[in-house]
Amino acid sequence: MDDENALRADIQNFLVTTAKSFLPNQLVDDVFQLARNVVTKTTRKGSADFACKAFVCLFATLKRMATSGRGAEDEDEEEETDEEEDENAIREALLKSTTMNTPNTTTSTKNEKNYHLCYRRKAGESDVRVLVLYRVTAYGLVHRSEYADSIALCDAVYENMDASQIHKVGIADIRTCPKSGTMRILTKKRLAEHAKMGELMCSMCGRFFEASKGLVTHAQSVHKHSYEQGKHLQQTARNSLIDLTNIDALQREYLLSRFTEVLGEEETKKKATPALHPLLEICKTNNVENARQFLRENPDADVNDICDQHGSNCLHWSSGSNALELCKFLCDEVGMDPAFAERKKGRAAIHWASRNGCLEVLVWLIEEKGIDKDCEMSDGTTPFMRAAWMGHLELCEYLVKVANCDIHRENKYRCNAVHWAAQSGDVKMLKYLRALGLDVTSANVNGHSILHKSATKGFYDACVYLVEELDLPLLRDNDGYGPEDMAKMEGHKELASWLKDRRSRIE
Structure with a gap:
């Protein structure tokens, strides 16, 4: 028997033994003898390895x-009969039956009846029916349990499992x-395999995701967690790698080092920029x-279809590079739309110009091409917010x-320009925005203040300015986390300690 089949057999024996501890033994054996009910290897990637x-x-x-x-004729009447069934009579009958079958008889377990079943309304809930099982324990006591469905039965199996055997079998x-x-x-062997690939398991649903950001993103999008809850879920998943009790110390050390190595490789891949299309390089x-020469040599090239991996086209690259003459060429001669926005985040040329401080292109887009000064991205972010984010004071x-842009506008997360500036830690920009009259005390939909934003990024000087000069309170967000908690979660220990x-001192 190979290792995989041996592991499968161990898991099945463990489940059978656990089920027999509180269910009719012969019935458990009969069910597990059916081929469709045995423990099987799963083929689905990124999840448990047995089902x-x-x-x-x-x-x-x-x-x-x-x-x-x-x-079935008098169902309502019979339900009433079930509810009125004498529980004491059931217990007495079970105890009597058990006494008759012990200890001087040779009656097999198959013929013994040390349990009683009924299906009745759940007490206090007229619309809910449950399976009720009475059984005689090894100590001669009658135990009563009820199950609404197969999921409740599985929960009972988990509750009756021997913790030491769980580790011995290798179940993670x-x-x-x-x-x-x-x-x-899910076995600890499979958990280790995913760890070697830099993947962590979501404890909410059991699926695996890329460890650096994939799990946090999944927690936010699927389970509707806050960012902080997603980070906590990620840390919990990482801690679970240390508790691989069926792996010896040397293997565990290798596994954790390999996990860290894979994470580093993933970060390197993310930072690596894929080769750009030649025309984008020209832009x-x-x-x-x-640019003219490229188009002459490639007459079949459709300029509108040439984009980078994020969907940014030639005009976006020219605008973000302050290449004004090339922007004019692309719009006036080639016919590109100056208002075109890529699909993923809704970024148009004006958003790249404002982000990168390209004042000449920004002025041309607004004054000559009629682009809205408050043109919004998909999430409601405006050019003014992006300029504030990157500290482009002249452009602001x-x-x-x-x-005459709308300086007080908020995006769909209720973040204004001050929230964006706080993310870059630019104290000069924060002072400028405050002088304009922007609200520095507002919180976004998650309850994050601008102090939360700066603390998350670890900007010590910005936090000192906000706390000591502006006297901003250390408010807690919707999940109860303060700026010091955010700094700690992101590894900014000195800032967390100061906050x-x-x-x-305040409290």
Whole structure:
């Protein structure tokens, strides 16, 4: 028997033993003898490596046994009879039956009846029916338990599992699929394999994701967690790698080092910039003649289809490079749309010009091409917010004094320009925005103040300015986290300590 089959057999034996500790033994054996109910290897990537449908069948069998002697004609009347059934009489009958079968008889376990089943309304809930199981324990006591469905039966299995055996068998995680009732088992071997690939398991659903940001993003988008909750989920998943008790110390050390190595490789890949299309390279140089030559040599090239991996086109690159003459060429001669925005984030040429401080291009887009000075990205972010974010003071002054932009506008997360400036830690920009009259005390939809933003990024000087000069309070966000907590979670220990000390003085 190979290692995989041996592991599968160990898991099945463990489940059978656990089920027999509180369910009719012969029934458990009968169900697990069916091929469709044995523990099987899964083929789905990024999840548990074994699955078991036995408890779906087991619940259905128990329910059928509990209702097999009842007719369908007077169902309501019989439900009342079930509810009024004398529990004491059931207990007495079970104890009497058990006494008759012990200890001087040779009756097999198959013929013994040390349990009683019924299917009745749940106490206090007229619309809910449950399976009720009475069984005689090894100590001669009658134990009563009830199960609403196969998922509840699986939960009972988990509650009766021997913790030491879980580790011995090598189970890292076991859970029930809420849709099918199938039990899914993740082994520590599979957990280690994913760790070697730089992947962590989501404890909410059991799926695996890239460790640096993938798990946090998944927690926010699928489970509707806050950023802080997502980071906590990520840290919990990382800690679980240390508790691989069926792996010796040398293997564990290798695993953790390999996990760190893979994370480093992933970060390197993200930082590596894919090769740009030749025309996009030209668009960064403001060399109109080279652009003309490329188009002459490639007459079939559709300029509008030439984009980078993020969907930014030639005009976006020219605008972000302050290549004004090339921008004019692309719009006036080639026919590109100056208002075109890429699909993912809705960034147009004006957003790249404002982000990168390209004042000449920004003025041309607004004054000659009629682009809205408050043109919004998909999330409502404006050119003024992006300019404030990157500290382009001269560009901000043009948008305010000449273009007359809306400086108080917020995006869909209720972040204004001050929130954006706080993310870059630019104290000079923060002072400028405050002088304009922007609200420095506002909080976004997550309850994050501008102090939260600067603390998350670890900007010590900005936090000192906000706390000591502006006297901003250390408010907690919607999840109860203060700026010091954000700094600590992101590894900014010195800043976290300073903020914590400031809070202690206030409180």
